[in-house]
Amino acid sequence: MSKLKQVTDLELRLLRSFTEIVDRGGFAAAQAALNISQSVMSEHLKTLEVRLGFVLCKRGPGGFKLLPEGERVYKSAKQLFVSIDAFKADIGEIGDEMAGEVIVAVEDEIITNPACRLPEALQMFGVRAGSRSRVQVEVMVGYQAISHVADGSVHLGISLSDVYTRDVSTQHLFDEVGEIYCGNGHPLFDVPDHEITEAQLAEYPYSSRGHLERKDALLIGNNFRSGDVGLGAQAQLALVLSGRDLGWVPQHVAAPFVAMHRARAVRPDITRRTVPINVVSRDAGPHGKLVAMLRSCVVMAHTYGSPSDARPMGVSVAAAKG
Numbered sequence: 001m002s003k004l005k006q007v008t009d010l011e012l013r014l015l016r017s018f019t020e021i022v023d024r025g026g027f028a029a030a031q032a033a034l035n036i037s038q039s040v041m042s043e044h045l046k047t048l049e050v051r052l053g054f055v056l057c058k059r060g061p062g063g064f065k066l067l068p069e070g071e072r073v074y075k076s077a078k079q080l081f082v083s084i085d086a087f088k089a090d091i092g093e094i095g096d097e098m099a100g101e102v103i104v105a106v107e108d109e110i111i112t113n114p115a116c117r118l119p120e121a122l123q124m125f126g127v128r129a130g131s132r133s134r135v136q137v138e139v140m141v142g143y144q145a146i147s148h149v150a151d152g153s154v155h156l157g158i159s160l161s162d163v164y165t166r167d168v169s170t171q172h173l174f175d176e177v178g179e180i181y182c183g184n185g186h187p188l189f190d191v192p193d194h195e196i197t198e199a200q201l202a203e204y205p206y207s208s209r210g211h212l213e214r215k216d217a218l219l220i221g222n223n224f225r226s227g228d229v230g231l232g233a234q235a236q237l238a239l240v241l242s243g244r245d246l247g248w249v250p251q252h253v254a255a256p257f258v259a260m261h262r263a264r265a266v267r268p269d270i271t272r273r274t275v276p277i278n279v280v281s282r283d284a285g286p287h288g289k290l291v292a293m294l295r296s297c298v299v300m301a302h303t304y305g306s307p308s309d310a311r312p313m314g315v316s317v318a319a320a321k322g
Contacts, residue, residue, distance in 0.1 A: 100133060121297040124297040145157035180246050237257070
């Protein structure tokens with residue numbers, strides 16, 4: 001039985017450190033997000049375990065691993081933080097000017113897509129919501145954005161993942177075009193497209209994108225040779241440039257390296273595909289006026305917006321590593 005009889009600000013801080021460590025998969029990855037040393041994080045975890053009366057996880061040379069007790073505390077803490085955020089959002093809506101924070105998760109490299117109008121949307125939101133509103137933008141891998149929206153720890157997601165989860169709705173913003181690429185040094189790099197057959201493509205290692213592996217397999221047939229795994233556009237690009245794998249990369253991400261003769265598209269006539277970029281939010285639960293307003297601004301910017309040098313106001317950007 002837990003020794004914890006009440007939850008004070010101290011316990012909340014300790015629980016936030018604990019959940020951040022779990023979310024990031026260990027102390028090293030959580031260090032930048034929490035802006036504290038690993039020794040301090042370790043002390044936080046020890047203090048929390050003492051207050052709870054049981055051990056939450058294994059840590060050491062073998063890595064970080066949650067125990068069953070830790071899993072229960074983690075899930076309960078995440079639910080607690082969602083409830084606290086919902087309470088703050090509801091209270092913040094009382095009065096003439098809306099106040100509070102909206103957290104947005106954006107899949108990596110979507111912001112650099114020329115069709116992305118997120119900066120314009122953030123500028124529009126800043127004007128409408130007022131000075132007491134704040135936006136936190138985090139860069140994530142697609143499946144992370146979806147899962148964080150689903151569990152309520154993120155309010156909005158912008159992602160190419162079309163995974164449909166209960167209580168999560170999607171709305172199309174724009175399209176992203178990508179192709180299968182290989183790097184300079186790969187056996188196919190200097191082979192003309194008209195000499196490359198689909199059977200040849202299947203002979204070379206192909207780096208999957210994890211959550212999109214099934215769809216990527218369809219690009220070059222079901223008998224492709226499994227290669228490395230690249231979670232995110234930058235990871236895919238690194239594997240392609242290494243010459244180890246063929247990999248699917250968005251055109252705008254690959255373009256600078258194609259220009260430098262470090263990468264090339266392979267058989268774009270059969271590997272090119274267009275995928276939808278969506279805004280994702282929860283169907284159920286307390287969204288709040290701020291979240292609804294920001295989603296509306298995102299949709300409007302991509303429907304009516306045009307390229308500009310819009311400067312979003314009051315925005316902090318944090319890169320999430322997962």
